[in-house]
Amino acid sequence: MNNPLTDSTQDPGASAAQTLWNSLYAKGEVNAPERPQSHEIPWYIALMQAFAAWIAAWFLLGFMASLFDSVWGRFEGGAALFIGCIYLGLGLALYWGGRQQHFLQQFAFASCLSGTLALAWGLFDLLGDTFNLAWYLSMAALFLLLWGMIKHKVAQWVFAFCLLACLTGLLAEWHLLNLTPTLLVSLLSVVLLNIHRTGYHYQRARMLVYGAASLLLSIQLIHVFSMDRIFEALFISGWQSGMAVSHLLVVFTLCGFLLVSLFNQWQISLIAPSGLFAFLGLVLITALSLPMQGLSTAVWLILLGHYANESWLKGMGIASGLVFAGGYYYSLETTLMLKSLYLMGLGLLLLAARLVMWRYFPISDAQAELEEHV
């Protein structure tokens, strides 16, 4: 993860990119000896810019709404749909016409956001003031189109998130809301594990992964902190307990798959002490996820992030792990005394496991040096 306070002056990624470029040039795979200048902007600037575009989108929408209101004296669903189409058309035209220019890209993003807001409003009004199947289907189709067409990274993330949120709404309509975490985990795992095959769609696929991870964590945080009434307000069906087991099984299977592929890669037997140790840890985390909901998802994000060198994903996993464990305090399923005993027991067990690792699988300086050179 970039350190925003120092990355302006030191970028270790730049030297790795330079080395890679030099090797490509040496092999004759690229023509220029100099590495092309990167147009990437730091994440915090991208985030602040996206927030500014979001605020600007509301003002743009306000302008059109007040214009229609002053001309026709009323503003209804049909007008909102019309405004939405105009803004979306404008946004897409700007994205295609001048996406290399910062101002046009920012304007296009704000325009697309404004357009989707207006369309969502118009459809909601026309479909009987309710979030129903037709609304979710229409919005999902729209977000799919935007995510698939736009090349702007932040826009891809936003529209991927919205697309998956609409799919969650569809699942809720079909009374399958509890399958959402399982499907999101499966989706992000499959995409990330195959991301090297995506070519031109690499960034789009990566933003889908982050959209899925963000939605997954949002949904689980809402559930963990017993705010399920939000689901009831948004979706037709609420959260039902009992389906969590299927989610745990999927996470367990995915972790197991990762474990097996890593041990195969290192040519270590799964019945070796390290394999058994890892397997036991996996079983423990899965079991713990029953009382501490969301824990297995957090651990899976950390492992997957580490496996795919996605430090943001790893960071999201660590932060959500802390929040899920904190949410355990508010769990009403057991007393505070029992929770305290579980936590103390778990803490001692994990520290004991750390000591076992220290004793039986030490990281020697020589090994570290050798592996780092390799």
Place this chain on the structure above:
Amino acid sequence: MRNLTSQVYEWLEQGHITRAQANELFRSVLVSPNSLSWQRLLSLLLQWAGALSLVTGIIFFFAYNWQSLDRISKFALIEAVLLISLVCFVWLYYRSMLRQVDAHHHLFGATLANVALLVVSMLIGGLLALVGQTYQTGADPWQLFALWALAIIPLAWVAGFDGLWLLLLGLVNLSLGLFADTASYLLDEQIWLFVFAAINLTIYYVFVFMGKSQRNRWHAPLMQYASSLVAMGCFTLLLCWMIFEPSDSKPLLVGVWAGYFIHLLLGFWWFRHRLLQIYPLALGGFSLIGVGAVLLTELLFKNSDPIGGFLLIGLYIILASTGLSTVLVRLQRQFSAEMTPISLVGEELSHE
């Protein structure tokens, strides 16, 4: 570190490499970490998750206020754990010193010894809460958090660890918030917000000036990041509030506006010409855009309802944010060029 695959994708987008080359490069760049890296990750997860679970379990235990356990036993229990954690810290600290492990090689100072110190810091809070619970001192909650913050300052300094500094920052803000809640009659709400901004700014600048070197106990990037965000957030919110509801107190009004602009100007000069940091410049710039947008809204919509006002403000936000981003990206490239390897080596040597 920026993802190397994103760089490959950018080359593909720019037309320097073909799709087949890109896929091949993705495969070669996306090699999963080696066994050592996994081992390190698991060790870190085990030690941090273990220590945090243990300490939260202990705090939950005292929060439960088990009546069957007498007062002395409760104190003995928490003090024993505190002492054991402290001994663990001393042992781990000297062990790493003997093995010449540099704490600054760990991300944000998260060493094994600092795990024990974080446990000690959290248990101090538990102990203070137990004192309040047992003796019914009648103290306000803000006093507990303020005392806790004071007590862990030396520990945070010894650790030089971002996590502990962040805990301290959280406690300072929490105690201040609780104090403002109980003593709201003392000051106007806008002044309270100003106090929040001033305290967080002070903390931020202390860390900026004291932690210039990366090999320094005050070097806490996450702390700087969080405190500056809170400070500028409070400052921006206060200015926006004052635009819609100007304070009756003229000195406060003038003081806050003057303070905001002087701070922005001095900050711009300092971070642009001396420290060469982009993040504070971005924070200040976007804060100014926010204040500008609110000012425009107040001016345009105060006495009338112009239709074009919405469009004007929307376009202003888009234009200003784009202009600022372009300038910041250009500055970033300039800073990278100015910070040559020679100056980096010189800086390292000057700290030896």
